[in-house]
Amino acid sequence: MDTFIRSVQDRIVAAHSSKSPVVIHGGNTKSFYGAKSIGEALDMRGYAGVIDYQPRELVLTVRAGTPLAEIESLMDQESQMLPFEPPHFATAATIGGTVAAGLSGPRRAYAGAVRDFVLGTRIINGKGEDLHFGGRVIKNVAGYDVSRLMVGALGTLGVLLDLSFKVLPKPASEVTLRFEMDEATAIRCFNEWAGQPLPLSASCWEDGCATLRLSGTNAGVAAAMQKLGGAEMPPIEAQKFWSSLRDHGQDYFVSMDKPLWRLSVPATTPPLDLASGAAQVIEWGGALRWLAADVDAQVLREQIQRVGGHATMMRAAGGVASGVRVFHPIGGKLAELNANLKRAFDPANVLNRGRLDNVSL
């Protein structure tokens, strides 16, 4: 693996001096996400394997090219999990891509996001330097938290090498409940429930139906079921429901003629009429809303910004780039700080150039 790292370093050093960009990839399962980046491919799948997994430490350290499925099956044997329930989208997904994209699944609103569980990273920056940040311990305040900064940066700040995570035991019991209710009621209920000591672990509303997952101790989940009512979904069906939601398995999310918008808004935001009543799928207790509709990007972004959120074009219609900016524009001083950080890590702008299209040098 040292040879692999040296070869990556050599390539980045060369790219830095010639200012010729590289496009970092793992399983290419999220290539639809982010703006188009052009350059020579840097395949990280050769840098794979678990470096250290100590279930009793609740800490996992893996190489970035390790398939997500492999990690999850290893953790399954110890009844543990990556608490942010990462989407796979396809079987080839790697842990490096998971961190780079920074996307979390249904459990996010209740357990935390990718960034909440990253403890340490080893990266190669845009100058070809091999750097370690954070570590393998749960509490660590030495130096700036550069590790979490890598999450969601889409590889624009460094080539991810080793990644350490805090992991958690799987809950002893998990139950999914369904409730017939309209959108406004669902948003209100999700928020009210989240304010009570209930073992919530996922929520979804679509098409007049709210779906709620409870995870915890046997007694805790049983007591919460009593309190909430609703109709219990058979376990196998429930598992399919949540993994399909997580991986965008439903037709709603992948369409040939409509782009998919990811709307991140304050959870209590009332129902948003965005595209003359086009149906939305709601997750994260109201904080994440999916909209598959052909809408004017600027009008949509203004509407979403007004309620304190941001809009990402998650998938272009039919997977064909539309010319619309993928990420919500950043303005003013915040844009300057983002650009300064990009410059600090990658002064020649060679790492995934342009993929994060709201940060420009």
Next chain:
Amino acid sequence: MAAVMNDSPADEATQDQYIHAKRQQLARALSQFLPAAAVLTAAEDLRPYECDGLSVYRQLPMLAVLPSTTAEVESVMRAANTQNAKVVARGSGTGLSGGATPLADGLLLSLAKFSRIVRLDPLARTALVQPGVRNQKISEEVAYLALYYAPDPSSQIACSIGGNVAENSGGVHCLKYGLTVHNILKLNIVTVDGVSVTIGSDALDSPGYDLLALMTGSEGMLGITTEVTVKLTPKPQLARVVMASFADVEKAGEAVAAVIGAGIVPAGLEMMDKLAIHAVEDFVRAGYDMDAAAILLCESDGTPEEVEEEIAKMEAVMKAAGATACRVSKDEAERLKFWSGRKAAFPAVGRISPDYYCIDGSIPRGALAHVLRRTDELSAKYGLRCANVFHAGDGNLHPLILFDANKPGELEKTEAFSAELLELCIEVGGTITGEHGVGIEKINQMCSQFNDAEREAFFDVKRAFDPKMLLNPGKAIPSLHRCAEYGRMRVSGGVMPHADIPRF
């Protein structure tokens, strides 16, 4: 950076003159927009700001300023930036690593007047607060909603939320509920050139890089926080604690691993060794087992149903791991009594030794037995006693080295002992600071934990926010030059600053 550094003449008398002139010039600029009472220049007015919780370092600031609005902070920063004046932000001043230690040629920016809870949103479970609000005050204010702010650093009755953001403060319950970084949504920061920027949002994520994570724990070196939106957590209906005794420390360490291995995430999991047990029992009579080599406190919280199930599991694990005695708190009063000893550990140790020195290393839990054995060996080598209190759940060690500063050579031995311990933490894959921050205290050990390229990368991050290096310069990230020096926290005569605040 060079321009600022070279600005200060080396000669002492010239230095005094220089600071005096600079103070006058800056005070004039500040009094254009601040009331006279908010700009302090006289030595007697500056005295309260001369140190934070790391009181071995004392330094009067060039001047202190107490703005009361974000707009005033913006103006202060613009004035300071124009005059190339260094700025050290300060909350309650309870920090243990010297993050708020003033600079002789720097402005001390106190956020004490930012003490309002601006807005509560019960449905969204958030509170918008000013940085000077005390940590515990937030929980008190929202108690009627059956909500609370989860991170609970032990100085929580006094420490401010702005300082918590600067240090990424944790607490006894952080294994289950997370650190500050996991419990905040949004900040307003004022940049070094006086511009307000919203970092994060009321949604769960924001466009661009995760600056919210970067700001958290940045020790006042990237911007001045003037507003914080925190998440509020439903208050657990019930908490109970198991107190288990062990005949040796290694068995207790194994019990910690067994609890985690059983799939339990305790609300709190703390260990104390014999010396610590005896010190606190003599002090607060918490009912600790004086025959035990180590005790564990393991807490469960949640609904009554959850707690009952979890406590039974915890007890079974403790017994299987060889606990010689096991008690479960019967009621809230007994739970608090069990905790009272742990919470009084520092002052209790302060009673049995003229001085003590607190260490804040973090290690993988699996290395605990090894680290404690090495600590014993070092204790014998240096001829100094060492009491161990340990956030066992998350691997954060607080060895307390007992010494007498009046005995020649003992302070130096303590410093060497603690340096070896921190190096040991790095060696076993841990870190030099779990929760107290680097500040000026552990700046030398940063040289061991990070190489030149990594430290330079930290400076690059700083320059991205603060190109002239005016915000809290000289803290947290050592220059090569700094790496040769040593700084230490010690408690003189058993007296700590803010001695009335529990800390652990």
